[in-house]
Amino acid sequence: MNDTVTWIAADWGTSHLRVWLMDGAGGVIERRDSADGMGRLTPEGFEPALLKLVGDALPDGVATQVVICGMAGARQGWAEAPYATVPCKPPSAVQARLVGTQDPRLRVRILTGVSQDHPADVMRGEETQIAGFLALNPGYDGIICLPGTHSKWAHISAGEIVSFRTFMTGELFALLSGQSVLRHSVASEGWDDAAFAEAVETVMSRPERLAADLFGLRAGSLLHDLDGGTARARLSGMLIGAELAAAKPYWxxxxxxxxxxxxVAAPYRAALMAQSVPVTLADSERMTLEGLKAAQATKDTK
Amino acid sequence: MNDTVTWIAADWGTSHLRVWLMDGAGGVIERRDSADGMGRLTPEGFEPALLKLVGDALPDGVATQVVICGMAGARQGWAEAPYATVPCKPPSAVQARLVGTQDPRLRVRILTGVSQDHPADVMRGEETQIAGFLALNPGYDGIICLPGTHSKWAHISAGEIVSFRTFMTGELFALLSGQSVLRHSVASEGWDDAAFAEAVETVMSRPERLAADLFGLRAGSLLHDLDGGTARARLSGMLIGAELAAAKPYWxxxxxxxxxxxxVAAPYRAALMAQSVPVTLADSERMTLEGLKAAQATKDTK
Known part of the structure; x- marks a missing residue:
């Protein structure tokens, strides 16, 4: 490894900016992050936010490549990077959107997201994690699930994303546990494996129970002193159960x-294993970095 | 009608306080309301909030009866009024919680809510609307649905609430349309009857579609310029469809x-009529007042 920054990999999401300063041999010199997510920036704010985080590391007299994935490429982001449409390989830097900058030391590309016409769906950032997983597991044929605020299920075949669906599970959990009447009954910590498993099972076998059982968490704590951690596990189980019921054609x-x-992955793993589905775990941050490296490498060969 | 206030009927919910100044013959002298809902008051704040709204109308030298229904009787309210447990008639003022006041011109009673052990459920305020409906429709045997932030379905037989279930449909709609990523795609106004009906039908026949289709509203507006009013109707249809699927044993x-x-009632009416369910509409505010009158009348006969 040498310490000259050759290019910069960046994961720019709604609530975070994460960068890796890369050497010429694919090694990471340094990882940095900031809270300057797309959600708090206007288009004019992206370049200054990037310079604040990496400006001191940019060599003079040369334009350092910056490859970005994620919401920075959304309509409300730095510059809109169009979508590639499934079926397609995860986009490479060749298809990326080149973004003009004031600072001549930067040469910024934002990777495109992936869209699906019917049923309508979009992803930005997850396609790069998928690319990273495929770089490490060439020839993988099967399903990739990316749990989170907006969980994705993708069908992968022959190196392509064939189809995918998005579920608002993480966002629903945050809204219900933090802002709805359930906030009085659902603790911010604590867990109960059995309550989680039972809730998953109930909603998977009878998905209509979700709407009926949600308020039961509030009533259960008012009438039967339902424990806040148990309520948390049950709410998570209901929402993940609803997701698994809907994603069944995938898994x-x-x-x-x-x-x-x-x-984030642990409860999904537990729920899938209860269905006898073989599960492989992979760390999402590592997959993002590998995907950015793969995108950059593709560019270099053109 | 004479203009001497004999008693006061009050509907004290989370976000509102509504009172009717009543004469001795069951007539309304005046209706007043304020935004001093239970949600913004500490226990000490209730009496001042009530006096602010009705103090000028209280006769001197006599304690005027105030009969209150709703969340003022919750644990976080003015004073906790215990629950009656189903099966039971809607509670009367006899079972109400008498609340001490500083001002001798007030004699305040808060009506009890209704609870159900299994499945755990509670209501506060809706039982008074049910009482009002039964006062106007004696002998009614069937289902009462009270759509709203927390919709209730109640099975009524022989003048009693036999069982009921609560659905967080209104709160989910508000959170999803106002605070989730869908806020960018769901307009605050506008409607599309066909989109609503189709969404109800889809989710009723396949309840697991709810989790899969929510994010489709966002993707549909990004990819296919889905109209914001259409998205609003579709979101409403999905959530009401999920409620109807779960409440099917009721209707x-x-x-x-x-x-x-x-x-609030119109979309429920449309969705139920599409299922060939005979529907009677009744105004909830009128039912509340009739229920408070019925509760007060019961007290008078003891």
């Missing part, structure tokens, strides 16, 4: 690779 | 009385 009879931070 | 083969403001 039934398939192997599933779960790409996520371990805290 | 299937039954007559349903819908108690609600017309804007």
């Amino acid at each position: 039934l009879g398939q192997q599933v690779a779960l790409l996520g931070a371990s805290s | 299937l083969g039954q007559q349903v009385a819908l108690l609600g403001a017309s804007s």
Whole structure:
């Protein structure tokens, strides 16, 4: 490894900016992050936010390549990077949107997202994690699940994203546990494996129970002193159960690779294993970096 | 009608306080309201809030009866009024909680709510609307649906609430349309009857579609310029469809009385009529007042 920054990999989401300063041999010199997510920036604010985080590391007299994935390429982001449409390989830097900058030391590209016409769906950032997983697991054929605020299920075949669906599970959990009447009954910590498993099972076998059982968490704490951690596990189980019921065409009879931070992936793993689905775990941040490296490498060969 | 206030009927919810100044013959002298809902008051704040609204109308030298229904009787309210447990008649003022006041011109009673052990459920305020409906429709046997923030379905037989379930449909709609990523795609006005009906039908026949289709509203507006009013109708249809799927044991083969403001009740009416369910509409505010009158009258005869 040498310490000259050759290019910069960046994951720019709604609530975070994460960069890796890369050397010429594919090694990471340094990882940095900031809270300057797309959600708090106007288009004019992106370049200054990037310079604040990496300006001191940019060599003079040369334009350093910056390859970005994620919401920075959304309509409300830095510059809109169009979508590639499934079926397609995860986009490379060749298809990326080149963004003009004031600072001559930057040469910025934003990777395109992926869209699906019917049923209408979009992703930005997850396609790069998928690219990273495929770079490490060439020839993988099966399902990739990316749990999170907006969980994605993608069918992968012959190196392509064939189809995918998005579920608002993480956002629903945050809204219900933090802002609805359930906030009085659902604790911010605590867990109960049995309550989670039972809730998953109930909603998967009878998905209409979701609407009926949500308020039961509030009533259960008022009438029967339902524990806040148990309520938390049950709410998570209901929402993940609803997601699994809807995503059944994806995972039934398939192997599933779960790409996520371990805290987010763990309940999905438990729920899928209860359905006898073989699950492989992979860390989402690592997959993002590998995907950015793959995108950059593709560009270099053209 | 004479203009001496004999007693005061009050509907004290989370976000509003509504009172009727009543004469001795069951007539309304005046209706007043304020935004001093339970949600913004500490226990000490209730008496001042009530006096601010009705103090000028209280006769001197006598304690005027105030009969209150709703969330003022919750644990976080003015004073906790315990629940009656189903099966039971809607509670009367006899069972109400007498609340001490500083001002000798007040004699305040808060009506009890109704609870159900299994499945755990609670209501506060809706039982008074039910009492009002039963006062106007003695002998009614069937289903009462009270759509709203927390919709209730109640099975009524022989003057009693036999069982009920609560659905967070209104709160989910508000959170999803106002605070989730869907806020960018769902307009605050506008409607599309066909989109609503189709969404109800889809989710009723396949309830697991709810989790899969929510994000489609966002993707549809990004990819296919889905109209914001159409998205609004579709979101409403998905959530009401999920509620109807779960509440099917209540309405299937039954007559349903819908108690609600017309804007809230209209989509429920449309969805139920599409299922060939006979529906009667009744205004919820009128039912509340009739229920408070019925509760007060019961007290007078003891």
